[in-house]
Amino acid sequence: MEAKHFMEEKPSIEKTQSMEEKELHVVKKHKDTVFRMLYNDREKLLELYNALNGTVYEDTGDLEICTLENAIYMGFKNDVSFLFDSEMCLYEHQSSFNPNMPLRDLFYISRQLQKYVVGKTLYSSKLVQIPVPRFVVFYNGTQEQPERRLLRLSDAFEKKVSSPELEVTVTMLNINLGKNRELMEKCKTLREYCMFVECIRKYAAQMDIEEAVEHAVTECIRNDILADFLSAQRAEVIAMS
Structure with missing residues (x-):
């Protein structure tokens, strides 16, 4: 009887808050996952690279995606990581401002570079060459932010140094x-x-998030906005909500 009573007991305020926080976390993360899915396509990724760098590359053959899929490192995942044109690029999407991105990227690039130099000795007189690291965060949160902002690891130093x-x-x-x-x-x-x-966001202001995503997917397909991607990944995109 006591066990039955315990099971029927209403959740405490703390449990309710925890459940709400988990729900908010899921809502917040779904855009990140869609971004990751979208740019797992090499042609779309090369399009983004060209737009950022003013280049006109067309051959995706040399583009190697090296994102750590399904691997949590220091409690987070990287959205898109790839090797191209002697550069190791890390692209992240953020729906909230995070000033700790330089430290996160430092951890991540260190792990990727360790993989890159496997089999090479760092104790010889020959210089071991590595790709140029490039870090970009794509922010689309609701907090006001400038169009472009540089985040530096040195901003986190407990003591400021000139160099x-x-x-x-x-x-x-x-x-x-x-x-x-x-x-x-x-x-x-x-x-x-x-x-x-x-x-x-437009629909989420009027209804719950799952229904909002359903409406948004339908409207975007109808208006030829990411139509091929959303048509092919409709179930996955909606499930992410």
């Missing part, structure tokens, strides 16, 4: 609609991704 002996610089780009127009004009996929997120 840091260790530095990581991360470029944060605001990709909310109306921001970074030149980039959006160059990258159709990124522009349409932002339109999809805005569509979800």
Whole structure:
């Protein structure tokens, strides 16, 4: 009887708050996962790379995606990591401002570079060459942020120094609609991704998130916004909510 009574007991305020926090976490993460799925496509990823760097590469054969899929490191996942043109690029999507991205990327790039130099000796007189690290964060949260912002590891140092002996610089780009127009004009996929997120927000203000995603997916397919991707991944995108 006591066990039955315990099972029927209403959840405490603390448990209710914990459940609400988990629900909010899921809502917040779904855009990150859609971004990761979207740019797991090499052609779309090369399009984004070209838009960011002013290049016109067309051959995706040399583009190697090296994201640590399904591997949690220091409690987080990287969205998109790839090798191309002697660069190791880490692209992240963030729906809230995170000033700790340089430290996160330092941990991540260290792990990737360890994998990259496996089999090479670091104790010889020959210089071991490594790809150039590039870090970009695509921000589309509701908190006001400038179009472009540089995040530096040295900003986190407990003591300020004029010439840091260790530095990581991360470029944060605001990709909310109306921001970074030149980039959006160059990258159709990124522009349409932002339109999809805005569509979800529009419906989420009127209904629960799962229904909002359903409506947004349907509307975007009808208006030819990420239509091929959303048509093919409809169930997965909706399930992420």
